[in-house]
Amino acid sequence: AQSVTQPDIHITVSEGASLELRCNYSYGATPYLFWYVQSPGQGLQLLLKYFSGDTLVQGIKGFEAEFKRSQSSFNLRKPSVHWSDAAEYFCAVGARSNMLTFGGGTRLMVKP
């Protein structure tokens, strides 16, 4: 069975500071990995995805994520956070069954 763990429930960073959100997965084969962002009361927006190839993936809004097979991780990063980045972030792993399994989410707060 596949699973996703986001160890940090809440993270607070200052505007302009760098950001790293952690994601660890458990899956028996090469995973398809995703990061989504959810603003309050809204649906999810896809930030980026990894299927194969280059392990450093660029996404929208200046985000990137790095797939590290040896660590079973897919951490999301951004060099300089903006106040508008405050939201809930979900890591997800996809399987051949087309299902997405989501992590518990990390709520990002940005201090001015």
Place this chain on the structure above:
Amino acid sequence: GAVVSQHPSRVICKSGTSVKIECRSLDFQATTMFWYRQFPKKSLMLMATSNEGSKATYEQGVEKDKFLINHASLTLSTLTVTSAHPEDSSFYICSASRPGTRKETQYFGPGTRLLVL
């Protein structure tokens, strides 16, 4: 591209009534749509996978007679919560996978907040 809409965005209903939520893919045909439920401050839980023209596949623990799913066309899937009770109050989100892309890439609707009184 890849816009998914949901209607209504929020609904309040009395206990015992049924509520229908629509999920539409606006600029593509979606052979597969997914229905999720999200509890407050929690992650998304997949309820069912809906394939156009066939019966939905429900996840373990989800009552198919309570949560009726109809995927009648390539752009519309509906979720009907039958005989709703207060414990059905939640945020329901649909998603759709786009033909020509891997089905694991899902585009999400804005969600429907259901409150059952």
